[in-house]
Amino acid sequence: MSGKAELTINFIVVGGGIAGLACAIALRRVGHHVIVLEQYSDADVLKMSHGGIRLPPNVSKVLFHWGLEHELRKLSITSSAMEVEIYETGEFIGTHRWEEEVLRVTGGDFLFLHHVGLRQVLYNAAIAAGAEVRTGTTVTSVSGEGPRVTLASGETLLADVIVGADGCSSVVQQAIVGRNVSAAAPYQSLFYNTTVPGALMRADPQLAPFFKEPVETMFVWLGNNRSAVAFRMGGKDEFALHLWVPPRQKGLSDDDCWGGGLDLKEMRRQLGECEPRLLKMTKLAATPARVQVKMVPPIEDWVDEHGRMVIMGEAAHPLPAGSLQGGAMAVEDAAVFARLFSHLRDKDQISTFLHAFQDLREDRCASVVHTEQCNLYFQMMPAGPQQEQRDQDMRAKTAQGESVFGGGEASEQWEQLKELWGYDAEDEADDWWVKWGLLRERAKQRSLDMEAEMNTTRLSCLHLRA
Ligand SMILES: Cc1cc2nc3c(=O)[nH]c(=O)nc-3n(C[C@H](O)[C@H](O)[C@H](O)COP(=O)(O)OP(=O)(O)OC[C@H]3O[C@@H](n4cnc5c(N)ncnc54)[C@H](O)[C@@H]3O)c2cc1C
Incomplete structure (x- = not known):
């Protein structure tokens, strides 16, 4: 397999954040044409995003695989420890070290960098890969018929597929679901x-x-x-x-x-x-x-009724703001999506691939969103017996010289981390292709062959009669 799609098509990606730019890089890697439409200008972006973002191993390994390790390491520090204290008093509760073995098995690193730095690395990589990124371009409406996007300037653009990577106020989500799910959540x-x-x-x-x-x-x-x-x-x-x-x-x-x-x-x-x-x-x-x-409930439909529009990143599975896995889920989405479209031979496959993308990603994302919600509850637990128990357990571990969240290869945490950080987005898509995609292709080919055989038989019967 060359890794490039046999049939290349045109994608419009709405939103040039982490999900949109990662999607552009991944789709260009398999040969598709991509235009990214981002509402903010380059100058706006530099002025705006100025916080820090954490990239856990499940995402850093994808970005390394895309050849971005050198650029990312220039802008990041690599972390392997956590220290826990009490907010009100500053009391030291304990520490946790990500064991080297855990990081080695997952194949990535824990990186800390500026959000704007990550965005710039992805932006540069998308341009270098041949994507067209139009900044200062606001999308006002989208439709799976066409499929088409309409810009604030009044211009209309057509594509084969529209990807909504436009965050929590997504116009694409609105068009698919019929309402803005995030806006409605308290x-x-x-x-x-x-x-x-x-x-x-x-x-x-x-x-x-x-x-x-x-x-x-x-x-x-x-x-x-x-x-x-x-x-x-x-x-x-x-x-x-x-x-x-x-x-x-x-x-x-x-x-x-x-x-x-x-x-x-x-x-x-x-x-x-x-x-x-x-x-x-x-x-x-x-x-x-x-x-x-x-805490936004899971969004049921990621694909529109025509099978030509899809949502990803925050638009598809909003996480609580500041989540550790926010950027990671966006990049994993992009990696799975493009890997599916690397198998494109025929436009008839588009709708199947969009639905396969949702099938492959929704359980993983729902489970990560749930974990992030639980983590936030753990961090902000209201004062009371449950919080006292939490703190006592951690103090006891520290007194015994242990990591506050346990550890070691025999622990439950090791199993959870292997699942969370060991996930390989591109392998998931390849597995789907081998298990289901190829089967469908072969079944389709068999029915075409049978039809051709029947036509030949019909023709020879006609010849005989004549
Ligand atoms: C400006 C900004 C700064 C951020 N800073 C941090 C940070 O410091 N730390 C952190 O952990 N997380 C930060 N985040 C959130 C983080 O990017 C996301 O949680 C996560 O990475 C997933 O990103 P996403 O690409 O799915 O969505 P987003 O990051 O929300 O990106 C969506 C993009 O779509 C664009 N867009 C939306 N609607 C339209 C439209 N109609 N037409 C064209 N473009 C549109 C937006 O301008 C945005 O660039 C920030 C997000 C933004 C938008």
């Missing part, structure tokens, strides 16, 4: 996303120890309806700070604004009772972005 907490200059932290005696850990460490604070995560990033000398707090007031809605530019004081007002180091970090932080954290 919000449960607020997520603030900001960065803190490394130089300012190192100059502060209370914050300087964050830079003196023996290995690169992610810091997690567990609080009463609040939580925080901080980690050093590669590239620019900065720490990322993620903060989850309760909604400002029950029933009050806040605007989503990943772009940032929010008043720092607003974030600090939401801190509640918190330990002095966190308070200091928020005093030194850049203007944050604020996003609503929603």
